[in-house]
Amino acid sequence: MDTLQHSLSSVKVLDTIPFQVDRTVLRRNLRLKPGSHHLAELDRLIDQAEQIGKPKALVRMIYVDEKGENWVQLDGRRLYSRVLRVNLEEAQRAFVFVATAGVELDAWSKTLSDFLHRFWADALQEVALETARRAMHQYLVQRFHPGLLSEMHPGSLDDWPLSAQDDLFALLGDVKGSIGVSMTESKLMFPVKSVSGIAFPTQTHFTSCQLCPRENCRSRQAPFDAQLFESRYHLQL
Ligand code: SF4
Numbered sequence: 001m002d003t004l005q006h007s008l009s010s011v012k013v014l015d016t017i018p019f020q021v022d023r024t025v026l027r028r029n030l031r032l033k034p035g036s037h038h039l040a041e042l043d044r045l046i047d048q049a050e051q052i053g054k055p056k057a058l059v060r061m062i063y064v065d066e067k068g069e070n071w072v073q074l075d076g077r078r079l080y081s082r083v084l085r086v087n088l089e090e091a092q093r094a095f096v097f098v099a100t101a102g103v104e105l106d107a108w109s110k111t112l113s114d115f116l117h118r119f120w121a122d123a124l125q126e127v128a129l130e131t132a133r134r135a136m137h138q139y140l141v142q143r144f145h146p147g148l149l150s151e152m153h154p155g156s157l158d159d160w161p162l163s164a165q166d167d168l169f170a171l172l173g174d175v176k177g178s179i180g181v182s183m184t185e186s187k188l189m190f191p192v193k194s195v196s197g198i199a200f201p202t203q204t205h206f207t208s209c210q211l212c213p214r215e216n217c218r219s220r221q222a223p224f225d226a227q228l229f230e231s232r233y234h235l236q237l
Pocket residue numbers: 156208209212213214217218219220221
């Protein structure tokens with residue numbers, strides 16, 4: 001085994017994740033009431049999506065080599081972010097990952113011409129992405145017993161911009177060949193319903209939303225804490 005193969009041998013491909021939609025939850029999220037004349041149509045689309053959908057994830061456990069003031073080094077590669085550095089203060093290892101709803105559902109959604117159907121297909125891809133993330137998390141818990149895990153995603157904060165995608169993809173090897181996810185020149189991922197990041201063991205749950213002042217974000221997971229940048233990360237907004 002050559003050095004590159006050996007260093008990537010801890011990469012795990014999860015590509016046989018079962019995809020089953022919780023129909024009650026999806027109907028509620030789509031604000032469809034019991035008795036709605038849309039239900040049969042939605043069920044037909046869900047049946048198709050469950051047959052076609054193949055959510056996937058790629059994850060690699062990496063020991064932390066070194067830490068500086070505003071960087072951490074994983075497998076010889078320096079990732080520059082003060083927030084990541086502080087969040088990994090106690091961590092000896094981290095889990096680099098990409099999870100995706102999959103190219104199959106993306107291609108299927110593009111065959112739909114009806115606007116409402118495309119909207120539902122979008123929601124179904126989000127369910128698939130969440131399925132992939134949950135499966136990856138379950139794998140990490142069973143395999144590594146990491147305790148409480150938090151995540152950071154490149155591009156969520158100015159402190160760790162989207163350009164860091166290059167580092168994550170390099171640390172994971174052949175992401176496209178393994179799970180079909182590619183990166184555009186502007187560092188966005190295709191399929192769009194994909195997420196990349198680093199999961200790390202932590203004592204206190206962290207989400208980038210705590211440091212993000214953006215208003216009216218539908219995906220916000222925690223309130224913005226204006227003091228946290230300075231108090232914990234010794235950074236000023
Ligand atoms: S508040 Fe919204 S934009 Fe900001 S980090 Fe959270 S999800 Fe991302």
